[in-house]
Amino acid sequence: xxxxxxxxxxxxxxxxxxxxxxxxxxxxxxxxxxxxxxxxxxxxxxxxxxxxxxxxxxxxxxxxxxxxxxxxxxxxxxxxxxxxxxxxxxxxxxxxxxxxxxxxxxxxxxxxxxxxxxxxxxxxxxxxxxxxxxxxxxxxxxxxxxxxxxxxxxxxx
Amino acid sequence: xxxxxxxxxxxxxxxxxxxxxxxxxxxxxxxxxxxxxxxxxxxxxxxxxxxxxxxxxxxxxxxxxxxxxxxxxxxxxxxxxxxxxxxxxxxxxxxxxxxxxxxxxxxxxxxxxxxxxxxxxxxxxxxxxxxxxxxxxxxxxxxxxxxxxxxxxxxxxxxxxxxxxxxxxxxxxxxxxxxxxxxxxxxxxxxxxxxxxxxxxxxxxxxxxxxxxxxxxxxxxxxxxxxxxxxxxxxxxxxxxxxxxxxxxxxxxxxxxxxxxxxxxx
Numbered sequence: 001x002x003x004x005x006x007x008x009x010x011x012x013x014x015x016x017x018x019x020x021x022x023x024x025x026x027x028x029x030x031x032x033x034x035x036x037x038x039x040x041x042x043x044x045x046x047x048x049x050x051x052x053x054x055x056x057x058x059x060x061x062x063x064x065x066x067x068x069x070x071x072x073x074x075x076x077x078x079x080x081x082x083x084x085x086x087x088x089x090x091x092x093x094x095x096x097x098x099x100x101x102x103x104x105x106x107x108x109x110x111x112x113x114x115x116x117x118x119x120x121x122x123x124x125x126x127x128x129x130x131x132x133x134x135x136x137x138x139x140x141x142x143x144x145x146x147x148x149x150x151x152x153x154x155x156x157x
Numbered sequence: 158x159x160x161x162x163x164x165x166x167x168x169x170x171x172x173x174x175x176x177x178x179x180x181x182x183x184x185x186x187x188x189x190x191x192x193x194x195x196x197x198x199x200x201x202x203x204x205x206x207x208x209x210x211x212x213x214x215x216x217x218x219x220x221x222x223x224x225x226x227x228x229x230x231x232x233x234x235x236x237x238x239x240x241x242x243x244x245x246x247x248x249x250x251x252x253x254x255x256x257x258x259x260x261x262x263x264x265x266x267x268x269x270x271x272x273x274x275x276x277x278x279x280x281x282x283x284x285x286x287x288x289x290x291x292x293x294x295x296x297x298x299x300x301x302x303x304x305x306x307x308x309x310x311x312x313x314x315x316x317x318x319x320x321x322x323x324x325x326x327x328x329x330x331x332x333x334x335x336x337x338x339x340x341x342x343x344x345x346x347x348x349x350x351x352x353x354x355x356x357x358x359x360x361x362x363x364x365x366x367x368x369x370x371x372x373x374x375x376x377x378x379x380x381x382x383x384x385x386x387x388x389x390x391x392x393x394x395x396x397x398x399x400x401x402x403x404x405x406x407x408x409x410x411x412x413x414x415x416x417x418x419x420x421x422x423x
Contacts, residue, residue: 017316055346
């Protein structure tokens with residue numbers, strides 16, 4: 001076999017192997033994430049984000065209009081700061097509201113945007129003021145139990 | 158009484174033989190490591206073996222990786238949809254491929270595709286007295302023939318395992334996202350949230366390095382130790398595939414026990 005052909009194939013093999021490792025580290029293991037299309041960043045503050053993850057979808061009327069870019073914690077207000085990368089093709093009024101929703105009973109969590117009525121549009125760096133927290137099942141059950149207990153007391157009287 | 162004694166004697170004989178062979182294999186391994194200088198200085202010798210062990214295994218590794226990923230996606234979707242969490246398919250795919258299936262299945266394929274070829278080649282060289290001829294010419298056959306084959310295989314194996322995992326995830330992506338229609342962002346984001354570079358990917362690479370060394374060691378030793386007959390070479394080739402497959406599975410259990418249990422792992 002020709003020497004240079006063999007060298008070429010070994011080179012291709014080594015490059016492909018290293019590329020596969022790089023793919024595993026970057027794309028699968030998320031060592032660094034890259035963005036592609038034109039986006040603008042919007043910030044939302046939540047009291048509780050539940051199980052929201054970075055890169056979870058942002059949906060409006062069921063259509064994916066962006067992704068969660070970053071999740072941080074503000075130690076002054078004790079709130080979660082969620083940065084959304086919105087697709088540049090979609091614009092929303094500046095008084096739109098955001099809430100954390102769950103796909104199905106046990107599914108992944110995503111952010112739902114409901115458009116407001118303002119004529120001014122959200123720009124990069126703006127903050128969405130109206131935010132509704134994730135539903136925490138334990139709190140819900142707790143509320144249900146206390147209301148049941150109160151009902152029971154009322155009935156026995 | 159006599160029968161019992163004969164039985165224990167035969168047992169002892171077998172154990173002695175095994176210990177002797179293991180000792181010979183270990184001495185052979187260290188002698189080969191000490192005489193690997195030629196394989197590294199004249200890297201073209203090793204390059205040739207990377208071509209035969211690695212490049213020629215690419216097709217089987219990539220094709221089986223893609224199909225394993227595709228089947229995993231179909232089966233995983235079938236179960237996950239009952240719980241309404243089909244987006245977790247990415248986690249299922251990435252963790253099972255990177256942690257286990259990548260190194261183990263690639264190792265098993267490598268053992269049967271490349272390991273058997275190494276054994277057969279060395280065994281045949283011995284049977285046709287090429288190795289003895291080299292010794293006559295004062296060329297060390299271990300440095301010239303064995304070490305390049307060992308290093309060529311040991312270098313190829315981690316690259317093949319990484320390619321297998323990447324092909325598997327690609328196959329799962331094809332089925333899960335393109336065919337079934339799971340949300341692409343959730344597929345990747347849940348995968349990235351669950352896969353840890355240090356804990357999962359690096360541990361998978363460590364596994365594949367260990368498997369590569371084990372398979373190549375067994376392959377070159379069986380070839381070198383083969384009786385110089387047609388029957389001996391065929392027996393040695395079979396033993397390579399059987400022993401290295403069992404070694405991969407046993408080592409995988411030991412490594413997994415060390416890596417993924419007991420506190421924060423490796």
